[in-house]
Amino acid sequence: MNQRILVILPHPDDEAFGASGTLAKYIHNGAQVTYACLTLGEMGRNMGFPPFANRVTLPEFRKKELEEACEAIGIQDVRMLGFHDKTIEFEDPQLLDGRIDDLLEELNPSLVITFYPGHAVHPDHDATGAAVIRTIGRLPKDRRPVVHCIAFANNHEQVIGKADIINDVKDFMTQKMAAIGAHRSQFQAAELVGSKKLKDKEIAERFGTERFWTYKFDS
Amino acid sequence: MQLIIQEEVQRKIDELKDQALYIHMEMTTGAYAAHFDTSKHPAANFITNAQIRYSHGSIAGVGPYRVGLKMENGWVYTEGLTHWEETETERLLLAGHDLQGKLVVCLQLSRKPF
Numbered sequence: 242m243n244q245r246i247l248v249i250l251p252h253p254d255d256e257a258f259g260a261s262g263t264l265a266k267y268i269h270n271g272a273q274v275t276y277a278c279l280t281l282g283e284m285g286r287n288m289g290f291p292p293f294a295n296r297v298t299l300p301e302f303r304k305k306e307l308e309e310a311c312e313a314i315g316i317q318d319v320r321m322l323g324f325h326d327k328t329i330e331f332e333d334p335q336l337l338d339g340r341i342d343d344l345l346e347e348l349n350p351s352l353v354i355t356f357y358p359g360h361a362v363h364p365d366h367d368a369t370g371a372a373v374i375r376t377i378g379r380l381p382k383d384r385r386p387v388v389h390c391i392a393f394a395n396n397h398e399q400v401i402g403k404a405d406i407i408n409d410v411k412d413f414m415t416q417k418m419a420a421i422g423a424h425r426s427q428f429q430a431a432e433l434v435g436s437k438k439l440k441d442k443e444i445a446e447r448f449g450t451e452r453f454w455t456y457k458f459d460s
Numbered sequence: 461m462q463l464i465i466q467e468e469v470q471r472k473i474d475e476l477k478d479q480a481l482y483i484h485m486e487m488t489t490g491a492y493a494a495h496f497d498t499s500k501h502p503a504a505n506f507i508t509n510a511q512i513r514y515s516h517g518s519i520a521g522v523g524p525y526r527v528g529l530k531m532e533n534g535w536v537y538t539e540g541l542t543h544w545e546e547t548e549t550e551r552l553l554l555a556g557h558d559l560q561g562k563l564v565v566c567l568q569l570s571r572k573p574f
């Protein structure tokens with residue numbers, strides 16, 4: 242049976258560095274992936290360099306970039322949930338959890354990928370992870386999907402230990418770099434790879450491993 | 461976005477005075493400021509679609525620019541503006557981008573909600 246995976250992240254591009262290689266690998270092995278992206282990252286500070294987007298047009302650009310990134314990874318189903326960037330932690334929890342619950346009900350995934358609440362730096366990341374954990378935690382134990390969390394806050398290992406899922410995605414660098422490159426309003430080539438072009442070997446070393454923490458529910 | 465042409469922005473400010481407008485204003489250091497440098501203090505604010513009306517407004521400086529709009533009971537003030545959107549006919553979109561192109565500050569006015 243093909244694995245069903247649900248990815249829940251707040252911003253277009255959240256998938257790119259932390260999970261795109263893993264998703265490409267799962268999809269290569271037959272997985273069906275739904276990516277629920279909560280916002281369009283409409284409050285992002287990057288508008289391209291030199292800026293080609295502005296505060297008004299940014300969401301439209303980012304929507305297209307997200308679609309292009311998902312195509313590069315091979316993601317079959319993209320859902321844009323229409324929440325507003327920077328507001329996830331203030332959103333009505335019933336509404337937010339309800340949308341997540343609906344997705345779980347509809348898709349019945351065996352694996353959910355999200356941010357590790359409290360260890361993902363951006364308030365939207367933490368709030369998204371918290372909502373996913375909260376909602377799945379309410380399900381009866383035997384109906385809960387496995388949850389793999391992305392963490393990258395400074396010192397996160399001191400609190401949650403080392404990642405237990407270490408995915409070698411070196412064979413999926415083409416998909417991953419294309420996914421990163423799709424978000425052209427957000428990632429400037431110079432910021433990403435320095436002033437000189439990276440060689441394939443350097444890219445594989447830098448981007449070839451993705452780490453996740455399996456969330457341990459209390460009860 | 462293009463680099464601000466002061467006279468054109470002033471013309472737009474004059475066109476939009478004495479009428480009900482929607483404003484979007486923000487300033488941000490970015491949510492990752494302290495993640496990359498712990499001495500930094502991340503801060504941001506934005507307000508979208510508050511209604512204002514000003515009787516007098518101008519753009520000042522030699523770039524980056526400042527804009528001040530005088531309202532009946534107060535002021536709207538922004539510093540650090542570098543770019544505007546010249547293709548906009550109805551609205552005024554102003555932003556300040558830093559040397560890496562990241563948005564730092566933003567001031568937008570429109571007769572319709574953003």
Ligand SMILES: [Zn+2]
Pocket residue numbers: 251252254255363366
């Ligand atoms: Zn993000």
